Amino acid sequence: EIVMTQSPATLSVSPGERATLSCRASQSVSSNLAWYQQKPGQAPRLLIYGASTRATDIPARFSGSGSGTEFTLTISSLQSEDFAVYYCQQYNSWPPLYTFGQGTKLEIK
């Protein structure tokens, strides 16, 4: 099973600043990596797929990069609605076995 490790566990950033979240895979997942945002009491929402493609209606301040084992989610200028928990998720195996990182909580500094 591919293990996804996110860092840091908690990130404190001021509104208007940039946030950089990391996700590492225990083995290469190519570009088969997605990012989700989850707010309290809500289901996760797809932000990024294919490591760098924004999902429908996702603001341009969200960007993803990386391939292989190292991935980054960047939020260029934090808005109040961006403070949430972010998860990365990989798919690179057959038969399918999808795994998620443990999450990074983005909190207001």
Place this chain on the structure above:
Amino acid sequence: QLQLQESGPGLVKPSETLSLTCTVSGGSISSSSYYWGWIRQPPGKGLKWIGSIYYSGSTYYNPSLKSRVTISVDTSKNQFSLKLRSVTAADTAVYYCVYGSGIWFDPWGHGTLVTVSS
């Protein structure tokens, strides 16, 4: 726009079977070339993929749950379902139904909390 809604008992006794249904609206469950699946999240914890059923009828499960899980589709009702047998307190979680591309999951249902307790 595709929408998913979970339904089922919020309380299940230990050793019994957890049964949930996901109703799909905004699209036909039988016309999709992608797949339908379930993901769960214990309170305060992370996400775990349970399994998926493809439009072809093929099913794939997380190996850690495979011996206890069945996912099936009812095309006449535009629904798919999850059955998890022999539950314990460790199966207490919010259960989400999802639509998947093969790589990512979108959209998700709102989720339903299932508590395993006597």
